[in-house]
Amino acid sequence: MSESRTPIVETDLTRPFWQATKQRRFLLQYDPKADRYQFYPRPISLYSTAPLVWREVKGEGTLIAHTLCHTPAPGFAALTPYILAIVQLAEGPRVFARVADAKYEELKVGQKMRIVWGDELGDGREYLFAPAN
Amino acid sequence: MTMQWLQDREIAIVACADTKPVKRSGKTALELAGEVTDTLLRSAGIERDRIDGLAATPANSEAYNPFWTSMLADALGLSVGWSQVTDIGGASIIGNILRAGAAVHAGLCEMVLCIAADAPSTQFFAKQSGFRAEFCDPFGYSVLPLSFALLTSAYAARYGSPDRGLARLAVTQRNGALLNDRACDYLRVPLTEEDYLASRMISHPLRLLDCVMRCDGANAFLVTSSRMAREMGCAAPVHPIAYRECINFDPKNAVDDITLTGFTQAGPAALRDAGLAPADIQSFHPYDDFYIAILLQLEQIGFCRRGQASDFIREHNVGIGGDLPINTGGGQISAGQPGLANGGVNLIEAVRQLRGEAGPRQLAEASNAMVTGIGVIQYARNWGCSNVIILERGA
Amino acid sequence: MKWLQNRGIAIVGFADTPLVRNSGRSAAEIAGEVVGKLLAEARLERRDIDGLAVTLAMSEAANPFWSNLLAEHLGLSPRWCQATDLGGASNLGNIARAAAAIQAGMCEAVICLGADAVSSHDATNQTGHRTEFCTPVGYSGPLVAFGLLSTAYNARFGNPERALAKLAVAQRAGAVANEIACEVLRKPITEQDYLASRFVSHPLRLLDCVMRCDGGYAVLVTSTQRARELGYTQMVHPIAYRELVNFDPGQTVDELTTSGFSVVGPEALNDAGVRPGDIQMLAPYDDFLIAVLLQLEQIGFCRPGQGAAFLAERAIGFHGDLPINTGGGQVSAGQPGLAGGGVNLIEALKQLFGKAGPRQKPGVRNVMATGIGVIPYAHNWSSSNVAILERSA
Secondary structure, three states, X not given: OOOOOOOOOOOOOOHHHHHHHHOXXXXXXXXXOOOEEEOOOOOOOOOOOOOOEEEEEOOEXXXXXXXXXXXXXXXXXXXXXXXXXXXXXXXXXXXXXXXXXXXXXXXXXXXXXXXXXXXXXXXXXXXXXEEOO | OOOHHHHOOOEEEEEEEEOOOEOOOOOOHHHHHHHHHHHHHXXXXXXXXXXXXXXXXXXXXXXXXOOHHHHHHHHHOOOEOEEEEOOOHHHHXXXXXXXXXXXXXXOOOOEEEEEEEEOOOOOOOOOOOOXXXXXXXXHOOOOHHHHHHHHHHHHHHHHOOOHHHHHHHHHHHHHHHHOOOOOOHHHOOOOOHHHXXXXXXXXXXXXXXXXXXXXXXXXXXEEEXXXXXXXXXXXXXEEEEEEXXXXXXXXXXXXXXXXXXXXXXXXXXXXXXXXXXXXXXXOEEOOOOEHHHHHXXXXXXXXXXXXXXXXXXXXOOOOOOOOOOEOXXXXXXXXXXXXXXXXXXXXXXXXXXXXXXXXXXXXXXXXXXXXXXXXXXXXXXXXXXXXXXXXXXXX | OHHHXXXXXXEEXXXXXXXXXXXXXXXXXXXXXXXXXXXXXXXXXXXXXXXXXXXXXXXHOOOOOHHHHHHHHHOOOOOEEEEEOOHHHHHHHHHHHHHHHHXXXXXXXXXXXXXXXXXXXXXXXXXXXXXXXXXXXXXXXXXXXXXXXXXXHHHHHOOOHHHHHHHHHHHHHHHHOOOOOOHXXXXXXXXXXXXXXXXXXXXXXXXXXXXXXXXXXXXXXXXXXXXXXXXXXXXEEEEEEEEEEOOOOOOOXXXXXXXXXXXXXXXXXXXXXXXXXXXXXXXXXXXXXXXXXXXXXXXXOOOOOOHHHHHHHOOXXXXXXXXXXXOOHHHHHOEOHHHOXXXXXXXXXXHHXXXXXXXXXXXXXXXXXXEXXXXXXXXXXXXXXXXXXXXXO
């Protein structure tokens, strides 16, 4: 029995983000008034009532937490166990994603990570983390 | 049992906002909630950090999510000391105004965002369970109009057909919608009594033009203490001065007449609390999913005697400028029902009237208003929830 | 909330069902059982009940009118009715909401009700960021979130696994002595069993986690004045309550392990005019054992990073000097879905009413109970709440 992955259902709000992932670009919402970024995309700025704009970021950050998951989400059985992590990007927001190219035991909270792109969603738009070095 | 703090004008609604209801927005409830919160914060001129309470209603479009208020707080960036969802259908929004007031009164929080957003055209996940799934749907219960058709037939058998009163209401509310640019554009076309009477039967004796149309939308209200309202320099506070609620009226089927509802209790009790007679009410904003519901409310709250509502409507002027204006903005039936953000449509119209912000619909006398809510159909009888709030313009 | 400190609110009765895995029952059926028991126990008629506060049920999640359906099903006709959707924080939250509604004059006697049959049927589907930005990239449930919290904690303070093992054993001993605990969980375990249990989301082990089951409970809340009029002599007062929903939305706190308890814990103690050392028993929300450790530190029972040492030093069993989750907690008794926060609350009430049988701590006068609810995006949990309950003199 192979369950398929939970499909990503884009909304008007998040469409620019998902469109950009197709070109392997990672966008954050930016509040120019507060000079703050946020992720996931929200309907309003967390920091002011200013309109939000999209900004591309490099996707570099710091490992905040990681876990080796033995109980897969739908569609992830073949990858199990797999590593999931929270990374705080240099711009501030924390992002949750799977980790590629690393062993769980070798990862250390505080180490530098970067976003890399995977092809498992079919069109190359799955964002993952990998150690930066 | 008293809620003296209401009569003491301790609580104030200091701001309100809505999105224009549309039939197919293509948006999610979260996006609509974001828009309306944004508008509310701007119009109130306060920082988000001041909000420390959150009262929401469920959304048909998000019904599988049992953590909806937390999702809203996360998406809107609110951190609060009290939050809740009120799940009494169309009675939830005025219910939330009161729950927010009670939480402020009890010291749980000071500034509450009462918010409702739903996008049933984008996705619809609500699925009723229990007796509905087991003892109604399998036996041919299809849509809500069916329940109100049954009520109408019971009413007509007792008092005669109220068609002519309903026709007058339909035209009156539509006239309000024509003057209301916040009403759903789809509904803003003129209507005559003949149009109403000729509209097709949906569930005999209920006609198409008796029924509310579902759409997407959101509304929001900011509730705080009157002391805080003064400190904020709020120019037009609106005080809830009485409120009563009745859930699951007649649980034991002790009442013979299925047209009777909790309004027989909540209506007179709210008027008594406020120290007002029905004739003192300057505008009436009854919950309207179907026009027959307004007739029942007029009678059961005490504006007229049982069986007299149709005559009452024809003998009085219930339009703008009349002696008892009803649903001046079009009501839900002519402005649109934004899913489970429903009860907010008539409430926001009442608040706008009291704040003097009703534009071409502005009533000359608008120092008080009565707003009601109706929620959820019980098994083989009337609706389950009835609530009444009386609002007063602050000094 | 001075009216809480004035002992103006009283809990005068409670009821629960055994916790059962895959009972095959519906949440409404479970609700009927507990409300029937409660009314009989409290010697009240249905017409005496004019308030109803419920938790949502995962098994009925798509029903947007759940509290009404329960009122209809149970034959209640309240003047105030609501659902609280703060996940595991909803149960304590309802006690406070009932109290506030009574204080505000909306009603006089409230049933706080939780019933869920999630192990028989799960109808939930979390929306928003969860379906768009979590599950598609591999999030499989709360154990991922608590696995992440655990690594963040370990990186800073070292791995507290020996203390968690002690806690696991102590809670399990409570479940063995608790006849409502899930039968499958009522087997003694050793610290070695805990340490040897398999990793589910490293460093989280199977025996760190709750198991879903079916069950329910009901609590009767009224004013102290009304309780006396009705002739109740035994009552429990909530003397302090604090809640925080969506802690740190602007992500200003660097430390992922910090939660709203760092705010509401000290506030509740301060409101009650007591220090941590005055608390005689703890009923902390336990979806995962690490959550208990974080609460001990953030509420102020010990300093940050000292949770393991604190647990090692104290006797935390039901006959100890600071008993924790004497009935097994959710981890060893089972989590009946969104009625889960009621498990530890009911155990606290049993202790305060002197009805905890073989687990009874003699003379216990106060208990601190807590709730945790909902995982937001890449944060700690969203909702934290704390209540301090006191037996009437």
